[in-house]
Amino acid sequence: MAKRKTLPRVDPYTATVAQRLMVGAMEEMAPLILSGRNGYAAREEVLREFVPAWIKLAGRGAADAAVRGMYALEPEECLTGAERAGLRRLQRIEADNIMRRAKQREAEHRAYLAEHAPHLLPKKRSALEWAGDAFVLLVLLGVILSVFFIRPAAAEEHGRWRALAACGVVQMSSPEYERRCRRFSRTERSTIRDYDLPGPGAPKEWERPKDYD
Structure with missing residues (x-):
């Protein structure tokens, strides 16, 4: 120990x-x-x-x-x-003096620029310029929202249409029908729309099973 x-x-x-x-x-x-x-x-x-x-x-x-x-x-x-x-009072006085000297130097620098190089002074922005910047920010915000929210929703809907189209080309008596068509209602299975037709990767017209097959 x-x-x-x-x-x-x-x-x-x-x-x-x-x-x-x-x-x-x-x-x-x-x-x-x-x-x-x-x-x-x-x-x-x-x-x-x-x-x-x-x-x-x-x-x-x-x-x-x-x-x-x-x-x-x-x-x-x-x-x-x-x-x-x-001591605390002295520290506050010293901090105030530092800030006052910094503001004085800034004012002297701006006065020198105004006399010798006015084009280097920062320009005051007008209300129209601020409104333009706000509009640009709103547009960018809309683009970001569309990328993160609208596109996934559209992709999900497009995937559902493709799945419904794939369900429509499967024979009702085949075991594949239950797996592909389980997620859709009976009305959806019997409804044919132009945008539900098979997309890329789906069976072609001559590849679909015929009634006599």
Whole structure:
């Protein structure tokens, strides 16, 4: 049975010292995060600077416990509630500034095109052009519906006519009659229409059985 790995125990005094070390590191991280630095990068920078001093000041045990505690926290947890709210406001302001600069650059580009190359500006579409596009889309939709719905129905109906025509050329007394003509009613079997005549692959006139055969 594999031995379960456990974290090293920290005595209360070492834990208290580690917590105080963490408070100092968190206070150093807060202004870096509020200035726009990435929280994870700020944590690495603070720990590289503080850990050697922690080892000399409080010993390796307390320094290790403080480092583990810092990595157990998310960077934003090093901020107070007011600081987190301020950070969110700064992020919204930065996003608004980015959008405003993008719109300004777009407006400047359009103004430059309007002055030097007006033919490159996108033209506004008229209502007639939109109506034409809508008509084309409706036509395409009708074609698609006809391909997927109307053609299969016509093919099925054509197949029924061919089957009825094949039924009409089979002798009533033959065992093939029941198999070919079972799906049709008595009225359908006795009705002859021009479009029910045998199509490609059906017996020719001279190949049909005669009454005297």
